[in-house]
Amino acid sequence: MKITLKDGSVREYENALSVYDVAMDISEGLARAACCALVDGQVADLRRVLHQDCTLAICTADSPEGLAALRHTASHVLAEAVKNLFPGVKLAIGPSIDTGFYYDFDHEPFSREDLDALEAEMKKIIKKGARLERFTLPRAEAVKLMEERQEPYKVELIQELPEDAEISFYRQGDFVDLCAGPHLMNTKGVKAFKLTSSSMAYWRGDSDKARLQRIYGTAYNKKEDLAVHLERMEDARRRDHNRLGREMELFTTVDVIGQGLPLFTPKGTKMIMKLQRWMEDLEDKEWGYVRTRTPLMAKSDLYKISGHWDHYKEGMFILGDEAAGGEVMALRPMTCPFQYYVYKNSQKSYRDLPYRMSETSTLFRNEDSGEMHGLTRVRQFTITEAHIVLRPDQAEEELKNCLDLAYYVLSTLGLQDEVTYRLSKWDPANKEKYLGDEAYWNSTQDALREVLREKNVSFVEAEGEAAFYGPKIDIQAKNVYGKEDTMITIQLDCAIAENFDMYYVDQNGEKVRPYIIHRTSMGCYERTLAWLIEKYAGKFPTWLCPEQVRVLPISEKYEAYGDKVLKALLARDIDATVDNRSEKIGFKIRDARLARVPYMLVVGQQEEEQGLVSVRSRFAGDEGPKSLAEFLDQICEEIRTKAIRPEMAPEETKQAEK
């Protein structure tokens, strides 16, 4: 094939390997372009994504593929450095990830000093520079090579590849690694990197297999990009809800109460109440839900019917001693079976469906002790969740309603662009974990996929992420560190109605099994609060703030007027306080700003005489004097519409914070 080089000249190449060579030739002209490309015998567009049918791709250095190649190469350099400094080490795997790379080694734990030494060694390797050369071997020879080099993990990986596969390797100097590529042309290309941390990881992610040590690093094309990334990580640390939420006195934890059991202080409680009232009103008044109130525990019999006893027992808190012959109860890990019995309380006609039952319920899940984290992973949480019982012909429309409601909630919170949608499917290789057969799963998964497509939602599909009774549409959010959690879930369940003998009566008077949608339209309140803290760095939209206005009298003389203003605010359902401490106004303002209160009303002689308030906001700084009535109308409107006012430019804030 022919390639037109950047200078306009044309060169011809015969096969993949020579394309690889030419990519090296032209890489200088493509900044530090990575890899090479061959798609159906044609060289791909230079910025083209790496497709499955494309074994090699040419791309620019800053494209996602270029960065992946860079980071992948950095992981090889790391592996070489580890080999140099810790000769006995065995190599496992070392891929590139979102913000960098990691490599797993079979070795003693690495200390920070080890990482620093490894960084220095990597710099040496990079400075020396070595061309990365790709070569392939038939499987048997590949195994032999890795056996000779005493790399049992690599041997295991190769043995799982097809027998007739040509196994590809990359060599840099004396270092050889099994690798599909792609890579940079030369280790010299790794210019801006940092080893960030080390931790334990299991071989193949299996806790029964060998314990390996994983070293994480990050790498960019330019030092500036790396600096920006590290600064962003620093910012993430400042926003971390587990730190900021405690600092702002939204929640706390107490050793003797236990792990994963946060206590909400008055401010955090107020925020959750605001979210909950909004959520319940929205569902009931605009989306046709009815509310239920069901027990927090039940006899084990209930969970045996639902399947949880078989599929989820180790995740439940069990009360009572089965062995002693006593009654065995369990705290509920979900609301589903309770609401089914609410449905069954009266016979339903096809006209009654969809029957939408919602409940703000507290759930208990016995998470492993290492799993708990701040407010995002807890053992007791509260969620407004619903079960919609419906006719099969209503499934599509109702699923769309659920998606619409979820989108409305997300966009009101200003979070609609922060999420990704995931179609969570079963794992056909693990059938015993699920209810129902292949046909059931295929049809329900197709139904959800169709709804997502019709709603024009872009989504990824994930095997093995389904509930045991049905597939899910999961709306995923990332925390400040990039770790993903499920916020909202919409599940289609056509199986469980059978277990509970639920039915409705159709036009012909026949009993028919309904479908059930399990859904939330906001994550549990704990997790949602955590997400809001991190998204807004504690500077919440006014309607959500636990303290919306703080009245700041200039001195004791204006306390009476301050109280009058406070009363007027409270009368309009605004969460307001007054700061009557004998401090200077500058101090009170500083204090209120650090508490991230959106509005401060400074009142003194001038304001008292003319019935004014001097407004200072998080959004516009000093807004000057306004009449109290005008301010009240303005903030009430802002709260009513749940407006998200833009904050002051970061530079200004920073300036002010100095």
Place this chain on the structure above:
RNA sequence: GCUUCCGUGGCUCAGUUGGUAGAGCGAUUGAUUCGUAAUCAAUAGAUCACGGGUUCGAGUCCCGUCGGGAGCUCCA
């Protein structure tokens, strides 16, 4: 549950090779009554997470438990 690092007043942290706990912020009290990001002073507050061990002596060294961070596994 696993690996690793960590645990010192309410918070953030000092505390040398083991010698008997310190700062800033916050709190309280008093003075001050002030116009847009820190008024001054005084006071209180710590069996150094808990339990055991080594030692003449442990915040410091060792073991265990509990709790926290990071990661892994799990996640209806």
